[in-house]
Amino acid sequence: MKPAFNERIAGALEYRRQHDLARESKILTSLDEACIEFEGSRYVNFSSNDYLGLGRDKQLLEAWQHGLSLYGCGSGASPLVTGYSSAHADLESALCDWLGFERAILFSSGFSANQALIFGLLEKGDLLVQDKLNHASLMEAGLLSAADMKRFRHNDVQHLSSFLGKASNTLVMTEGVFSMDGDTAPLVDIQSACLDRAWLAVDDAHGIGVLGSDGRGSCDEAGIRPEILVVTFGKAFGLSGAAILCSQECGDYLTQFAKHHVYSTTIPPSQAYVLTHAIGMIQTQNWRREKLAELQGVYQSKLSQVNGFVDTTTPIKPFILGDSERALTFSNYLKASGLWVAAIRPPTVATNSARLRVTLTANHTKEQVVNLSDAILENINKGY
Ligand SMILES: Cc1ncc(COP(=O)(O)O)c(C=O)c1O
Missing domain, CATH: 3.90.1150.10 (Aspartate Aminotransferase, domain 1)
Structure with a gap:
């Protein structure tokens, strides 16, 4: 049978054009x-x-240039092969010191960090409970994951609670600051609801650098510490990439099983170097x-x-x-x-x-x- 991809592609594009969605x-x-x-x-x-406003900051441009002269261009391999350098280790330590976690695992984007987290941590029979307005990277990972997924009404902790206690391993996932609405999650109440019944993971792509003391983000502002924190470097850092922050043991686990980390070329060491520099600027400026x-x-x-x-x-x-x-x-x-x-x-x-x-x-x-x-x-x- 002749493949119908052309008809599918043409139809999808036409729909978007006709509905002002292209x-x-x-x-x-x-x-x-x-x-x-x-x-x-x-x-x-x-x-x-x-x-x-760090993206074109002269100090940061110079730091990246210096990083290039120290480390060259690309990392050359995935982290468990030969792609991991002192620049990557320094960035992970700086993130841990700043944000108060034992481990930080690097990714080339927030999208891949979120996918790796959900695919790596959850198995069949587990439950993922997500805010309805979570980012597409989280929604897609939840849909494709072997775990069951439930979505709670935006920022509705009562609705969230109604899903807890029903599976032995439950992960609750919310954004700290919602990307299209700019509002913040009720993190204190969400953490109280999770207590002993679920792990809490917060994607703070839009809160890190902006909220909290010295820019530590939404969790610091709310005075909570989730089991897992995802931070991305494409927003307030003015660069790109991401990290998952977690306990020592969870970090060891992700180092083995987070496929987007294990099987993907590590971010360039010069980028890790400039990201460490950016953390200093975010903290002090x-x-x-x-x-x-x-x-x-x-x-x-x-x-x-x-x-x-x-x-x-x-x-x-x-x-x-x-x-x-x-x-x-x-x-x-x-x-x-x-x-x-x-x-x-x-x-x-x-x-x-x-x-x-x-x-x-x-x-x-x-x-x-x-x-x-x-x-x-x-x-x-x-x-x-
Ligand atoms: C909440 C949230 N998480 C994750 C991502 C993906 O991050 P990245 O752009 O680094 O892939 C985004 C991007 O817009 C986002 O808004």
Whole structure:
């Protein structure tokens, strides 16, 4: 029989186009700390996850260059072969010291860390209980895992509790800060619900560096310590990669059984070197978090009364517009004013909750945030 892949591909693409859900990668050039260029025009970028503004920091660029001169380009192999160096060991120790865990295991992305955790830890008969709004990497791993998966209503600890005590090995998984909503998980209550009945794993991709004392993240801010913490380096670190933090024994286990770690080329040693440098900057440069807090205050004071505004305590500021076409149109109007704010549409968010996902960074100026708020307000007042 002739394969029907072409029909499947054409049908799926047509559906996305017809429903304003098609996406594309645009070629963007980073101009300076806060601005990007697209097709010859300059935009202030309000869609970056580089919350602390480290991505183009000169000190960090120099550290990476120095790391390259010390270690060369690639790691050359997976970690259990010959890909693991003193730069990787130093990064793991720095993460453990900073975040208070015995072990840190490195991955080339948060997506692979989440998959490795779920596939590595859970077996048939185990139970994975996840917040409904968890990231696609967690949802997909849960669906493909041999374990059963239940999803609890967003941040609803009572609903979560109703799934506990039903399997001998249960893992509860939540994000610390939710990526598309910018709200935080009720970690104290979730940890109390887990007590003796489940291990708690927190994916703090969007909280690490931004929340907690010296940027230790959502768990530090809430005063809890989960069994497992996932941190990613593609957001507040301004780089890429990820780590799972855990006990000594769990780390030994993941070193043997986390396939995305064992069978994947280790991140370049120069990258591990610069990541260690970034940890130092995140810990000591409190001014970046203070600047973010100031910008958040400006945004809130301008828009808090406007329909669509969502109050959050993080740099992620969703502005809910409803249907996808409206979100796209709104995003295009902002582009016409030199403001780049991505429209986030289903399936990334629920149907009829398409939104602008505004993200603030320590590199924005107060004036840029005022301009964005004024432009949003103006478009709302015009009825867009
Ligand atoms: C909550 C969360 N976890 C994991 C990831 C994946 O991380 P990475 O981009 O490093 O693959 C993301 C990425 O957006 C995320 O938002």
